[in-house]
Amino acid sequence: MPSSISYNFFEKHFGEPPALALLQQTGLLNAPKDNALKILDHACGMGLIASVIHEATDIDRRFPPAEIICGDISSNAIRATEVRIEQCGWKGVTANVIDAQDSKFPDNTFTHVLCSAGYALMPRPDVALKDSVRILRLAGSLGFTAWSGVPGWVEDVNVALARLGAPMCAKPPVTEGWLDPIFIRSQVEATPGLDLNTLKIKPFSVDCRFACAQEWTDIAVGLLGVITANWTENQKTEFLAKIMPELRTVLEGKHGVGKPFGIKLDFIIVTANKKSD
Numbered sequence: 001m002p003s004s005i006s007y008n009f010f011e012k013h014f015g016e017p018p019a020l021a022l023l024q025q026t027g028l029l030n031a032p033k034d035n036a037l038k039i040l041d042h043a044c045g046m047g048l049i050a051s052v053i054h055e056a057t058d059i060d061r062r063f064p065p066a067e068i069i070c071g072d073i074s075s076n077a078i079r080a081t082e083v084r085i086e087q088c089g090w091k092g093v094t095a096n097v098i099d100a101q102d103s104k105f106p107d108n109t110f111t112h113v114l115c116s117a118g119y120a121l122m123p124r125p126d127v128a129l130k131d132s133v134r135i136l137r138l139a140g141s142l143g144f145t146a147w148s149g150v151p152g153w154v155e156d157v158n159v160a161l162a163r164l165g166a167p168m169c170a171k172p173p174v175t176e177g178w179l180d181p182i183f184i185r186s187q188v189e190a191t192p193g194l195d196l197n198t199l200k201i202k203p204f205s206v207d208c209r210f211a212c213a214q215e216w217t218d219i220a221v222g223l224l225g226v227i228t229a230n231w232t233e234n235q236k237t238e239f240l241a242k243i244m245p246e247l248r249t250v251l252e253g254k255h256g257v258g259k260p261f262g263i264k265l266d267f268i269i270v271t272a273n274k275k276s277d
């Protein structure tokens with residue numbers, strides 16, 4: 001898990017904006033007050049979607065009360081989400097270890113199945129999509145975000161790694177095809193049970209500005225786990241501590257010392273309803 005400073009930054013700047021756009025696109029923000037909402041957030045991480053729902057709606061004052069289940073394959077993520085649920089005092093929110101590829105919920109359970117930046121990291125996103133639609137109620141909403149293209153921080157990190165002679169990270173460890181919006185569309189269209197007349201796939205970008213290289217490298221330490229995911233212990237011993245200083249040198253060479261610059265992340269926001277019969 002990244003440090004809380006890093007995590008909070010990534011959540012606020014790279015996580016919340018597309019998550020809010022996802023909630024808007026599913027219609028969840030304007031759901032009629034008396035609809036009984038039963039929401040599943042797959043690959044919840046540290047509870048981003050539950051947090052944005054609470055910030056953007058009066059979910060705790062609905063009748064009948066809404067239910068949110070946060071699921072993630074990582075027990076660490078679930079423990080962190082449980083702490084957050086407790087600290088924030090969210091009502092009707094629970095967290096459980098759930099593999100989105102085999103959720104084990106009965107058919108037709110949820111009004112909404114959501115997933116922010118999660119399907120791409122699963123070995124079988126197609127299987128997870130199929131299971132997500134299976135557990136949706138008739139006419140229920142599927143909604144997810146996915147990275148579109150390689151995130152804007154990757155190129156500079158790769159330059160730094162090459163200069164160190166370290167293994168390249170090249171791109172986040174997504175499943176083949178899952179940075180390509182055309183491929184992702186084809187996967188959604190091939191998922192049984194969706195009403196493709198309701199399918200919306202919209203681009204969404206976040207362009208985050210930094211005052212100087214160090215401001216970004218202090219945050220980017222939170223990416224070290226992703227960058228070194230496939231490294232050996234020896235490689236970590238040799239290179240880990242050198243990555244951020246080298247990245248700072250790369251960025252200062254490119255943008256100037258003490259000069260501002262931006263990092264852009266492109267997403268797609270995908271929503272569709274399950275067929276109603």
Ligand SMILES: C[S@@+](CC[C@H](N)C(=O)[O-])C[C@H]1O[C@@H](n2cnc3c(N)ncnc32)[C@H](O)[C@@H]1O
Nearest residue numbers: 043044045048072073074099100116117118122
């Ligand atoms: C990039 S994080 C996104 C977290 C959160 N949704 C957010 O937007 O902040 C991806 C998450 O997917 C989870 N994950 C990976 N494979 C999964 C699977 N098969 N089922 C459920 N969660 C999975 C990881 O544990 C991680 O927490």
